[in-house]
Amino acid sequence: KAGVTQTPRYLIKTRGQQVTLSCSPISGHRSVSWYQQTPGQGLQFLFEYFSETQRNKGNFPGRFSGRQFSNSRSEMNVSTLELGDSALYLCASSLKGAEETQYFGPGTRLLVL
Amino acid sequence: ELKVEQNPLFLSMQEGKNYTIYCNYSTTSDRLYWYRQDPGKSLESLFVLLSNGAVKQEGRLMASLDTKARLSTLHITAAVHDLSATYFCAVEAPGTYKYIFGTGTRLKVLA
Numbered sequence: 001k002a003g004v005t006q007t008p009r010y011l012i013k014t015r016g017q018q019v020t021l022s023c024s025p026i027s028g029h030r031s032v033s034w035y036q037q038t039p040g041q042g043l044q045f046l047f048e049y050f051s052e053t054q055r056n057k058g059n060f061p062g063r064f065s066g067r068q069f070s071n072s073r074s075e076m077n078v079s080t081l082e083l084g085d086s087a088l089y090l091c092a093s094s095l096k097g098a099e100e101t102q103y104f105g106p107g108t109r110l111l112v113l
Numbered sequence: 114e115l116k117v118e119q120n121p122l123f124l125s126m127q128e129g130k131n132y133t134i135y136c137n138y139s140t141t142s143d144r145l146y147w148y149r150q151d152p153g154k155s156l157e158s159l160f161v162l163l164s165n166g167a168v169k170q171e172g173r174l175m176a177s178l179d180t181k182a183r184l185s186t187l188h189i190t191a192a193v194h195d196l197s198a199t200y201f202c203a204v205e206a207p208g209t210y211k212y213i214f215g216t217g218t219r220l221k222v223l224a
């Protein structure tokens with residue numbers, strides 16, 4: 001069974017631009033969560049989607065948004081990029097999103113200049 | 114709000130030694146997850162602890178859960194260099210579909 005895939009793997013943007021990251025979950029998994037990982041803040045929860053519905057959102061500004069499609073693939077978007085948005089963005093999938101192990105993708109490393 | 118704390122943050126140990134990583138969390142939860150992350154890589158699931166008193170072992174790693182104390186431990190026995198990585202514990206805030214991760218423990222095993 002193929003694992004979680006994320007594209008692109010690396011990205012360089014400049015301040016003020018916007019970016020869209022993509023995540024394809026493991027086949028059959030309907031829950032997708034997104035995390036931001038930085039050396040200073042560690043792993044922080046961004047949001048979780050299940051069957052195209054956002055069920056929870058972390059403490060991030062409105063510049064961070066996401067969506068999920070009917071095939072469970074998910075995208076997250078960051079608008080008006082700031083230097084502090086440089087991070088590793090990780091996507092994780094699971095069957096139903098509660099009380100179960102999450103399986104992580106390789107991540108997208110975003111550098112904002 | 115649910116908080117998950119790990120200690121130590123950094124651990125440098127000699128091969129062959131034993132050590133324990135601690136994970137404390139602030140809310141009632143019957144499940145706790147341990148993950149491993151190698152430098153520049155993603156997170157790999159190690160253990161899922163499903164109830165009070167649960168103990169799981171894989172090779173030189175053993176994890177346990179005490180839900181009454183809200184404490185999990187990851188014990189390393191006779192460390193080897195291949196165990197060098199960052200270890201995270203995670204707890205789900207009940208009913209929220211939100212998993213909170215600890216700060217991570219960066220383990221370096223010296224030959």
